[in-house]
Amino acid sequence: MNREYLRWYSPRLHRDMELLVFGHAGAKVLMFPTREGRFWEYETLGLVDALADKVRAGHLQLFCIEGLARETFYDRSLHPAARIRRHRALEEYVLNEVLPLMAHKNPYGATIVQGCSLGAYQAASLVFRHPHLFSKLVAFSGRYDLTLEIESFTNLLDGHYDDEVYFHTPTHFLPGLSQDWRLDRLKSVDIVLTIGNADPFLDNNRHLSQLLSEKGVGHQLHIWDGRAHRGQSWRKMAALYI
Numbered sequence: 001m002n003r004e005y006l007r008w009y010s011p012r013l014h015r016d017m018e019l020l021v022f023g024h025a026g027a028k029v030l031m032f033p034t035r036e037g038r039f040w041e042y043e044t045l046g047l048v049d050a051l052a053d054k055v056r057a058g059h060l061q062l063f064c065i066e067g068l069a070r071e072t073f074y075d076r077s078l079h080p081a082a083r084i085r086r087h088r089a090l091e092e093y094v095l096n097e098v099l100p101l102m103a104h105k106n107p108y109g110a111t112i113v114q115g116c117s118l119g120a121y122q123a124a125s126l127v128f129r130h131p132h133l134f135s136k137l138v139a140f141s142g143r144y145d146l147t148l149e150i151e152s153f154t155n156l157l158d159g160h161y162d163d164e165v166y167f168h169t170p171t172h173f174l175p176g177l178s179q180d181w182r183l184d185r186l187k188s189v190d191i192v193l194t195i196g197n198a199d200p201f202l203d204n205n206r207h208l209s210q211l212l213s214e215k216g217v218g219h220q221l222h223i224w225d226g227r228a229h230r231g232q233s234w235r236k237m238a239a240l241y242i
Contacts, residue, residue, distance in 0.1 A: 001056050012093045022048055023061035027110040028102045031062055032119030035069040045231040050238045061106050069118055073156040080160030114138040114242060116234050128170045131185035138192045138241050141229040143201045144170045144208050150200045174211045183215060191219035192241045196228030
């Protein structure tokens with residue numbers, strides 16, 4: 001399997017950024033890591049191996065990037081407004097640096113966005129905001145409202161709320177989409193959500209599913225047994241849904 005390491009200085013993030021590319025052809029898969037993960041996480045968790053047959057056959061090409069959780073939502077030294085701005089800068093990096101790289105390396109038209117845990121939120125936020133750029137969203141064990149407080153999970157914006165928070169929270173801005181080009185384009189995206197039936201964000205996933213249904217956006221919500229918020233489950237999900 002082709003494996004390539006890339007690193008460059010991002011003018012949007014003002015730091016070096018790293019990524020791994022697996023494969024040589026097929027649908028491009030942009031992969032966001034978990035909160036604790038780095039760009040190599042999906043290799044160490046075994047998700048790359050779970051997709052190895054598809055990658056070797058030229059059906060998928062994986063682009064595993066940094067998620068910068070510790071510089072965005074989990075940097076408690078920053079004011080919440082600065083956290084969301086840093087997240088927006090990450091989005092600009094993806095849109096203006098990573099996606100052009102992917103297109104240069106691989107002219108195949110389909111681009112999938114995938115993520116686990118916080119990465120699922122990042123993947124969903126990106127696709128719902130820019131649906132014209134993507135063909136599929138695959139989100140495992142996601143939390144789609146970072147202002148929720150459930151169990152040990154706190155409001156990652158500490159009560160701060162502004163337009164940036166609204167437009168980067170899928171379950172907040174989706175109800176307001178009406179006769180909007182994004183809504184039309186979302187209806188052509190293949191959306192797959194998964195969550196464990198013991199996961200604290202099960203209701204949040206069901207709420208997102210309900211909002212999508214109310215807007216006429218086709219999607220799949222797969223509820224797995226247990227918490228399913230772990231590499232063992234994600235490896236099985238990857239083989240089934242990506």
